[in-house]
Amino acid sequence: xxxxxxxxxxxLQQITRDYLAENAGLAVCREVLESDAPYSTALWKGAAExxxxxxxxxxxxxxxxxxxxxxxxxxxxxGRALAPIPFSSSVVVATEAVLxxxxxxxxxxxxxxxxxxxxxxxxxxxxxxxxxxLEAAKTSLSGGSLSGTKIPVADGDIANFAIVxxxxxxxxxxxxxxxxxxREALGSFDPSRSVARIVFDGAPAEALEKGRGQISxxxxxxxxxVAFEQLGGATRAFEITREFTLGRYAFGRPVASFxxxxxxxxxxxxxxxxxxxxxxxxxxxxxxxxxxxxIAACLARVSTSESFDLAAREMIQLHxxxxxxxxxxxxxxxxxxxxxxxxxxxPASWKDRLxxxxxxxxxxx
Amino acid sequence: xxxxxxxxxxxxxxxxxxxxEANATPHRDDDEEDLLGERIDDKxxxxxxxxxxxxxxxxxxxxxxxxxxxxxEATPIQNVIWKQELAKYRNPPDIYGIGLGMCGPxxxxxxxxxxxxxxxxxxxxxxxxxxxxxxxxSAGSDLAGLRSSAVLDGDDWIVNGQKIWTTxxxxxxxGILVLRSDPNAVKHAGLTYFVVDMHSPGIEIRPITxxxxxxxxxxxxxxxxxxxxxxxxxxxxxxxxxxxxxxxxERASIGGGGGAGNTADLIRAAREIEIDGRxxxxxxxxxxxxxxxxxxxxxxxxxxxxxxxxxxRGQTPGPEASLGKLIGGVMVQDLAEFGIExxxxxxxxHDASNPTTSLWQDRFLAIxxxxxxxxxxxxxxxxxxxxxLGLPPEVRLDKGIAxxxxxxxxxxx
Ligand SMILES: Cc1cc2nc3c(=O)[nH]c(=O)nc-3n(C[C@H](O)[C@H](O)[C@H](O)COP(=O)(O)OP(=O)(O)OC[C@H]3O[C@@H](n4cnc5c(N)ncnc54)[C@H](O)[C@@H]3O)c2cc1C
Numbered sequence: 001x002x003x004x005x006x007x008x009x010x011x012l013q014q015i016t017r018d019y020l021a022e023n024a025g026l027a028v029c030r031e032v033l034e035s036d037a038p039y040s041t042a043l044w045k046g047a048a049e050x051x052x053x054x055x056x057x058x059x060x061x062x063x064x065x066x067x068x069x070x071x072x073x074x075x076x077x078x079g080r081a082l083a084p085i086p087f088s089s090s091v092v093v094a095t096e097a098v099l100x101x102x103x104x105x106x107x108x109x110x111x112x113x114x115x116x117x118x119x120x121x122x123x124x125x126x127x128x129x130x131x132x133x134l135e136a137a138k139t140s141l142s143g144g145s146l147s148g149t150k151i152p153v154a155d156g157d158i159a160n161f162a163i164v165x166x167x168x169x170x171x172x173x174x175x176x177x178x179x180x181x182x183r184e185a186l187g188s189f190d191p192s193r194s195v196a197r198i199v200f201d202g203a204p205a206e207a208l209e210k211g212r213g214q215i216s217x218x219x220x221x222x223x224x225x226v227a228f229e230q231l232g233g234a235t236r237a238f239e240i241t242r243e244f245t246l247g248r249y250a251f252g253r254p255v256a257s258f259x260x261x262x263x264x265x266x267x268x269x270x271x272x273x274x275x276x277x278x279x280x281x282x283x284x285x286x287x288x289x290x291x292x293x294x295i296a297a298c299l300a301r302v303s304t305s306e307s308f309d310l311a312a313r314e315m316i317q318l319h320x321x322x323x324x325x326x327x328x329x330x331x332x333x334x335x336x337x338x339x340x341x342x343x344x345x346x347p348a349s350w351k352d353r354l355x356x357x358x359x360x361x362x363x364x365x
Numbered sequence: 366x367x368x369x370x371x372x373x374x375x376x377x378x379x380x381x382x383x384x385x386e387a388n389a390t391p392h393r394d395d396d397e398e399d400l401l402g403e404r405i406d407d408k409x410x411x412x413x414x415x416x417x418x419x420x421x422x423x424x425x426x427x428x429x430x431x432x433x434x435x436x437x438e439a440t441p442i443q444n445v446i447w448k449q450e451l452a453k454y455r456n457p458p459d460i461y462g463i464g465l466g467m468c469g470p471x472x473x474x475x476x477x478x479x480x481x482x483x484x485x486x487x488x489x490x491x492x493x494x495x496x497x498x499x500x501x502x503s504a505g506s507d508l509a510g511l512r513s514s515a516v517l518d519g520d521d522w523i524v525n526g527q528k529i530w531t532t533x534x535x536x537x538x539x540g541i542l543v544l545r546s547d548p549n550a551v552k553h554a555g556l557t558y559f560v561v562d563m564h565s566p567g568i569e570i571r572p573i574t575x576x577x578x579x580x581x582x583x584x585x586x587x588x589x590x591x592x593x594x595x596x597x598x599x600x601x602x603x604x605x606x607x608x609x610x611x612x613x614x615e616r617a618s619i620g621g622g623g624g625a626g627n628t629a630d631l632i633r634a635a636r637e638i639e640i641d642g643r644x645x646x647x648x649x650x651x652x653x654x655x656x657x658x659x660x661x662x663x664x665x666x667x668x669x670x671x672x673x674x675x676x677x678r679g680q681t682p683g684p685e686a687s688l689g690k691l692i693g694g695v696m697v698q699d700l701a702e703f704g705i706e707x708x709x710x711x712x713x714x715h716d717a718s719n720p721t722t723s724l725w726q727d728r729f730l731a732i733x734x735x736x737x738x739x740x741x742x743x744x745x746x747x748x749x750x751x752x753x754l755g756l757p758p759e760v761r762l763d764k765g766i767a768x769x770x771x772x773x774x775x776x777x778x
Contacts, residue, residue, distance in 0.1 A: 273668055277667035
């Protein structure tokens, strides 16, 4: 039994954490949140220089040639820092799609630019408010031309290309700066990450060679690294809250000494530990290409979504009045937690998938 | 990251399997559940004794104990591997759990060589059953508040007082016992730890009926009971330190209600039970709940795997192991409750005409005890908060004063 990361992976984690501590304090997230800039170009450049953007991309395409465990390690650190960069959209989802389902020519065209950070990619799947899950689509690809509307598209305003799910079941590659594409940035619940509406009107597009019918599988593969980003955010929110309650005095004692607070922190710690364990299981399944991924992804996705949401709520509550101010960082976590828990499909939709899959397995047993 | 045994672990597992295949009986689906060991009759006792003796003879009774007392000095991970394999077979109620899991390790840590020779081998072979006489009417979570007394008289101690919630006292041969030997000392300093022969004159055992009508635990009254000084474990006044060893081993050995039904059972049930003519599993509210349970139980399982990883590397899991009992206890209670509610109004019928629901009802009645025994949920949260998260200890009103001056109830005026 070795249900843990290796020494090398832990070293990578330390290096990543050190770099982000130096270059991506929460002030960097806040800067993007408070300005019109959709993301931090400086941090994106730094991440590219360190090779993070090509973590899972093979060396022949200009990447680092690492596996998904290393991607998970880096994603957790990105999450801890609330890094205001399109990591989940580009490095996780878009890269995974091209890597897994692209033809040689498609890989040659996209992977080197993804690895260098020159291009940002994203997934455009949802088409309507209230849509449960990301699988259904009306947008259509025929004869190399794509038409339909996608809303919301995470990082859709800054991406250079999108993987678009279609009614035919394809994953279409579209250049977002090309013809037949109109896009509009929308207000984001977490302004340190951006979101857009994209209308395709006969935009030139081609299907990912092996992408037909694979949207579900793509979501499973993407959910695991994103779960680590969420886990990182939850853990950091917890740590900051613990520190704060130790330093804040009321009634002559640290508020962390009140049992009402101690028990809430103990409960929160338990939730995050359970989420961590589920995320590890997802990482194991993903990195081994195990069929268990179909279930493991749901476990990781839901538990990290819910525990990050909970951690962020508790963070505000246990800070008291300052926790409710713009000036304190609690709302950065509150916003990011919600943003990440919905950007890849709501927890409710992942619960639905989970029960479908467990049921199917029981029936076939 | 992998779930596989190391070569040494695999070799050990094969050895355990081979022995079990030759000596144990496989599980049966109709094996009855007895979460708290409340349905123990003479036939069951005989089965327990026979199986324990067989394990001892094969060298599989107490794996981690020293070789000189009959153990095999196995590593903690080997012990876990053994338990995983053992769980695949029929096992009688765990009447030796308290002896082997708590009393034995305490005697091995704090006892003299003579005491070890006297008690350990018979304990291992299952000839003797042990119980734990710690809690008292006014001392549960606050165990050090106990007041049953021990007064030295020549080579004997004279013991008076009452213990309560003593699981298995009715069929035990020996008990571990913490007593107040000095009421003038401060609370924790006035305690001494003993082993008592449960057949001694002056001991009276009265069963207590639980909420489910089972009788797993008892009141135990001591009236001028004589305990030889040779049965004292550790120094006079050092009982608290010795008791801590017992409690540490208790926490390590209690799980979070494992076996009290699992999510897979519940999902199966939701496929069979109908709500308004459709399988319950198609109902959105039911699906959401089932998913929550499934995710939680998997989270617990994989947290267990992380603990095993630490064990496998030779690290000892610390207070973070409290998570399993805390989360697991509430979860199995929620699960049982939902299992009952799936039946709708039929969930109020509790008899043989309604067997599936009755099973969940039986569990629902058994589980509250698990959340109290061996450290309540609240005490576990304190442990996690203080010992894992490093938060400040509770404010206390019982420190630095003689035990007799510690407040014991609301002020009377
Ligand atoms: C099924 C079962 C089997 C048992 N078997 C044994 C046995 O074999 N031997 C034995 O010695 N004992 C045994 N016990 C006793 C068990 O250890 C105690 O019941 C337990 O420690 C709680 O003590 P109490 O009952 O006195 O409750 P109390 O300690 O009075 O607790 C009452 C309530 O106050 C809470 N509370 C207490 N202290 C704190 C605190 N510091 N902070 C917050 N909340 C607090 C508790 O959580 C609980 O909710 C058994 C109990 C059960 C239910």
